[in-house]
Amino acid sequence: QSALTQPASVSGSPGQSITISCTGTSSDVGGYNYVSWYQQHPGKAPKLMIYEVSNRPSGVPDRFSGSKSGNTASLTISGLQAEDEADYYCNSYTSSSLVVFGGGTKLTVL
């Protein structure tokens, strides 16, 4: 049960686009379309931003999008805003009926 691999940090200026990667294996990210992305502000519970690779829950801006290629999933945020500064986590269902999270990525809006 190894954690999915995410970059520790990414940054971008307001209005720019950034992409956060989430790399797993064929037993998790590559094998299922059950990849989700969560945003977490300090001291708050996580918020679901993307589910099943590319679906947005109601209320999540369309600036947030998800995709997957092979064993790597990606979260793209376009038109960066100050309030997007947060920690972002991916997670995936696995072949052992388990769930695994990525290590998290700190997004800084410059």
Add this chain to the structure above:
Amino acid sequence: EVQLVESGGGLVQPGGSLRLSCVASGFTFTNHFMTWVRQAPGKGLEWVASIKQDGSEKNYVDSVRGRFTISRDNSKNSLYLQMNSLRAEDTAVYYCARDRAGIIYWGQGTLVTVSS
């Protein structure tokens, strides 16, 4: 309105036990997997355990298997996590969550501190 309210956290000595509870409301409890996720201070999210709607399937992260037990009481809309043989590395905020993947609803979290 969906609500998940955890309780039972606190300070416990290494080797001790604690039972977390989560009361759910605002949705049909028996229609959903339920999950515990934890977050150690300053660290990332870690999935701990999930339980199927009828309790027939339970899954655990390797680090807690054999020490923690997830259970539910559908008559009380409640989820539990019995934690035994606690270690310092179990110190974390424990979140109750609805579903197993694509978790929309989270509790506010309850802090468990394992220390002598």
